Amino acid sequence: MTDPFPFSRGGMSEQVRCHDWAATPLGPIPSWPAALRIAVDMLLASRFPGCLAWGPERIMLYNDAFAPLLTGKSPALGVALHIVWSEVWDEIEPILARAFEGEATYIENFPLVIERNDKAEQAYFTFCYSPVRDEHGTIVGMLDTVIETTGTVQAREKAEQAAEDFEREAMARTAERNRFWDLSSDIMLVTSRRLEVTAINPAWSRVLGWNTEELLGRHAVDLIHPDDHDSVALAMVPLFHGERLHDMTCRLRHRDGSYRWIAWAAVPTDDSFHSVGRDVTEERERALMLQQVEEQLRHSLKMEAVGQLTGGLAHDFNNLLTGISASLELLRQRVEQGRIGELKRYIDAAQGASARAATLTHRLLAFSRRQTLAPRAVEPRVLIADLEDLIRQTLGPSIEFTAQSDDDVWWVRVDANQLESALLNLCINARDAMPEGGSLWLRARNHHQFARARTENDLQPGQYVCLSVTDSGTGMDPQTVARVFDPFFTTKPLGQGTGLGLSMVYGFVRQSGGQIRVDSTPGQGTAMHLFLPRHEGQQVTALPVVSGPVLDTEATGExxxxxxxxxxxxxxxxxxxxxxxxxxxxxxxxxxxxxxxxxxxxxxxxxxxxxxxxxxxxxxxxxxxxxxxxxxxxxxxxxxxxxxxxxxxxxxxxxxxxxxxxxxxxxxxxxxxxxxxx
Structure with missing residues (x-):
């Protein structure tokens, strides 16, 4: 028997499993989209502190390792992020917003007082905010992974202070300097301005295995990893101009031949450089592991989308191929039996299945923006007028249809046939959403987009023609809207829809340089808005088709x-x-x-x-x-x-x-x- 979701063990997994999610904007766990379920399960399985902020309301979920950061706060599971962190919201909200715009951001060395060792303790954390996308690349959440940097901050402050102290004490040659030099766990280095080693402290032996006799007089660059030479040379330029050096990291060779990552702070004097370095190898390895976990999450989401697409494609094509194969097999048997009077039925069946297969590949190419288009200048007002009678016949008498175009609607450059098919497809979907009848509006208007696009999927600034199909039907909940353009996703009963109609419309609009938006409310209807770029080139009205006899296809010797x-x-x-x-x-x-x-x-x-x-x-x-x-x-x-x-x-x-x-x-x-x- 499969374990209940979430599949991870631990305190927070049980809390997530038992939480009343129906009372939150996320809804009950069975209604969660695949992207959310995968993200939550990987989050709960991680040993690194982390939390998710999901959806427009930024609903918060977190793992066991993150829980200590919430000590002293009200229960945070399922609560909006701005409520949980209200005391610091003004600081973190702009950075969080950038993550929801598609930019990986972080707050470095953020101070928090946490309960640890039975007392309040000042600690520092780096919060890494990464956007989480669903299978269509839409940003649906934010993953906050946390690395405690208390040791790094304290060591940096200690190193900087040590460098300043070291400069003063080195000139004074005091006993206090010598004691600090000997007892420090950080490596300390004094070089000439030609970077020849003149002194090292005992920590070198503990951290890198070198003793004083082995390094005195050697060139410091000999210990640096060859791949880091250029970056170190660049970072040291200010040092040669009398400025302090902060947070320069490079790899230094251990006596056993391996390399360790060292973070440096340094100060110049008239004839030397005084440096303090801290071993940060383990911290970098943890950061790399964290990056790999995030990459695995993105890969899992991508494979989920691929699996859904290939599964639906295989199902439909297997049906079509079986129909073609069976028709040809029976056709061959009837020819061998001499029953040629029955051949047309099998030929028609094979041709029909072939036509449906061609339609399926066309829709898939449309969704993936790989169909062959024949764009030309199109006047939307005329196109809608030409479609009006066909749409009315398709909708039937129970639906009131209104077509409206502003007088000054711009022209667009699109494949006219594909645009007609897209609008008719949307109208048919709207009809199916109004089984008891209702109202349908088709409108064309101009649209100026001024706002900066936050993500790749947002409408870019510019001038567009907006074609809207609005119905008074059943509407859709946010979970359905999020998946409405997925290939093979349909809300219709089994056998009444392929789930490729809207995905084809989406692909056509995107391939034409536009965007499609959905506004829907359960019980109140749906509006599909197609934004197509304005065409400012030559506007030529299509020539009328002249009726006449059917063209003779016989050759004349060509x-x-x-x-x-x-x-x-x-x-x-x-x-x-x-x-x-x-x-x-x-x-x-x-x-x-x-x-x-x-x-x-x-x-x-x-x-x-x-x-x-x-x-x-x-x-x-x-x-x-x-x-x-x-x-x-x-x-x-x-x-x-x-x-x-x-x-x-x-x-x-x-x-x-x-x-x-x-x-x-x-x-x-x-x-x-x-x-x-x-």
């Missing part, structure tokens, strides 16, 4: 050079084009394809994949072909956005981009339209 490294695809495309009457010359890579063009073939059309092996990609092949035949028409085919071609940069208008997967019918239509276009 020659086509076809280049694709995928053999099956090349074979099927070539066969389909030959059946249309074209002469097709095939090549498996860019070098072979270019040799056909350079070999005297009078090609009417070049069809080339963009990503090709052999040293020449599709765009390079096209550029070389255009140097031979400037008016050659080129059809680029691609399945990945990183291989996309910006048609605005092409030297000829007789070029087109076709995105995989495509149907052979669509390919034939595109080829015919390109060859008949002047």
């Amino acid at each position: 020659t086509i050079v076809l280049i694709d490294d995928e053999g099956t695809l090349r074979q099927m495309v070539g066969e389909a084009l030959r059946e249309k009457g074209y002469r097709v010359l095939e090549a498996a890579n860019g070098v072979e394809g270019l040799s056909l063009v350079q070999g005297g073939v009078k090609a009417d059309l070049l069809i080339t994949d963009i990503g090709l092996p052999g040293g020449l990609d599709g765009r390079q092949v096209a550029d070389a072909a255009w140097s031979i035949e400037p008016n050659l028409k080129v059809l680029f085919i691609t399945g990945y956005a990183d291989q996309a071609v910006d048609t605005d940069t092409l030297p000829t208008a007789g070029s087109h981009v076709l995105t995989k997967p495509f149907t052979l019918e669509h390919l034939s239509y595109t080829v015919r339209s390109m060859l008949t276009r002047r």
